[in-house]
Amino acid sequence: QIMADLLQKGILATVNQTIDPEIALQIAEEHGFLAEIQKEGEEVSIVEELPEEEKAKILEEEEEEGELVERPPVVTVMGHVDHGKTTLLDTIRKTDVAAREKGGITQHIGAYKIKLPNGKEITFLDTPGHEAFTTLRARGSKVADIAVLVVAADDGVKPQTVEAINHAKNAGVPIIVAINKIDKPGADPERVKRELSQYGLIPEEWGGDTIMVPVSAKTGQNVEELLENILLVAEILDLKANPNKPAVGTVIESKLDPKKGAVATILIENGTLHQGDYFVAGYTWGKVRAMFDERGNQLKEAGPGTPVEILGFNEVPQAGDKFIVKKTEREARQLAELRKRKREEELLAKKARLHFENLAGQKEINIIVKADVQGSLEAIIKSLEELSEKFEDVSINVIHSGIGGITESDVMLAAASNAIILGFNVRPDAAARKAAEEENVDIRIYSIIYDLVEDMEKALKGMLEPVE
Ligand code: GDP
Secondary structure, X not given: OHHHHHHHOOOOOOOOOOXXXXXXXXXXXXXXXXXXXXXXXXXXXXXXXXXXXXXXXXXXXXXXXXXXXXXXOEEEEEEOOOOOHHHHHHHHXXXXXXXXXXXXXXXXXXXXXXXXXXXXXXXXXXXXXXXXXHHHHHOOOOOXXXXXXXXXXXXXXXXXXXXXXXXXXXXXXXXXXXXXXXXXXXXXXXXXXXHHHOOOOOEHHXXXXXXXXXXXXXXXXXXXXXXXXXXXXXXXXXXXXXXXXXXXXXXXXXXXXXXXXXXXXXXXXXXXXXXXXXXXXXXEEEEEEEEEOOOOOEEOXXXXXXXEEEEEEOOOOOOOOEEEEEOOHHHHHHHHHHHHHHHHHHHHHXXXXXXXXXXXXXXXXXXXXXXXXXXXXXXXXXXXHHHHHHOOOOEEEEXXXXXXXXXXXXXXXXXXHOXXXXXXXXXXXXXXXXXXXXXXXXXXXXXXXXXXXXXXXXXXXXXXXOOO
16 A cells, blocks of 8 residues: 555655655655654754744744645756756746746846746756755755656657656655657657656556656747646645745855855745844854845845845855754854754764675665666666565665666765665766765675675675775
């Protein structure tokens, strides 16, 4: 039943698969269980750091159901390079009906909000590719509500398409497929559907639950229909926020501007941000000196689902940092300092990330497998499944597999899911090596399947001899 429920949410899960805590929570609640997530992120422990009366106030605020209003969905556009992400984002930007009243979208701040003719709004993260998405997620923030997967109809499913699918599934974000470039003579949307169905994305007309819209990002054909479908999914997700609370958001982009100092784009997720508010973001803090929208207009306040560029940080925050408004300067500063300490602890956690040497005693082992050819890949996955059966207390989950070299994106996925990476006759590229070092992700390279399996088995038994 649970697998069926997961399928309904667009997640193709096996019995021993790790799923996103948010999704687990939803499923638990649907089955009448009370569940709670203890996140590694900052918010839980921060609430604990607050005095009792503050805590009570926060709980009180969260109970004000009546104050909840609909908020715009936050959408990320993913897909293989050159399949049309940038073009689609540009075309969508032009459909904005608010442009006439407020001026067109003129600057890149990492996200923009558009208004449709029916008055509904959608916020797009406009850093195309899943780099932004994975970086944010590796840092514990789930920003996007919906992922639009762009697949070129003349090119079909490619390695980065598969990566994007895995990223979205791992984050529990529903996927809408935009089958792009249908204006091209060689376009074959049916082929794209067939290929996608191999990855668990079954189009609605075939009895599945994945919305697939054939579009042309270039001519704008069906783009409106795509937007309508985004709203449809958003409606099902029932996205609500309370505009009458102090603002909470996430840092989408940040930079040090030679004239303005530390500048960051915040996506407001809940509450309303006002000019003059004190805030913390990660281990930085400040006061909103000024804020601007994607049109360069200065704003006095910004509500849920709105991206804004803010001036007034003491230091440059990091993308993925949570942004929280505080009542006083003192509170903001103290919290920033507290977080700085927590960050040091995080670095320690990085040190403790899953490695071959510490596999023994683990109950769940997440693995990413990359290989040079399909045959080897299948053989390795099969061997890992057999190992998983052999070691009864251990479940080995292959969370992502593919043909080709190990990429930075594989490493970010490994970091976000605490996985190790096995490469068979393939190597990490320079960016992947750098990321692996930074994130302390273990990559093992093999050229003989037997060696790989033997090492795994030894590692599980805690008998692996140190290599280096
Ligand atoms: P990205 O790498 O995914 O951001 O892809 P781009 O948006 O940069 O598009 C790559 C190329 O495909 C560009 O030359 C675009 O003009 C072209 N392109 C994108 N969408 C379409 C489309 O719908 N039809 C046609 N014919 N070309 C497109």
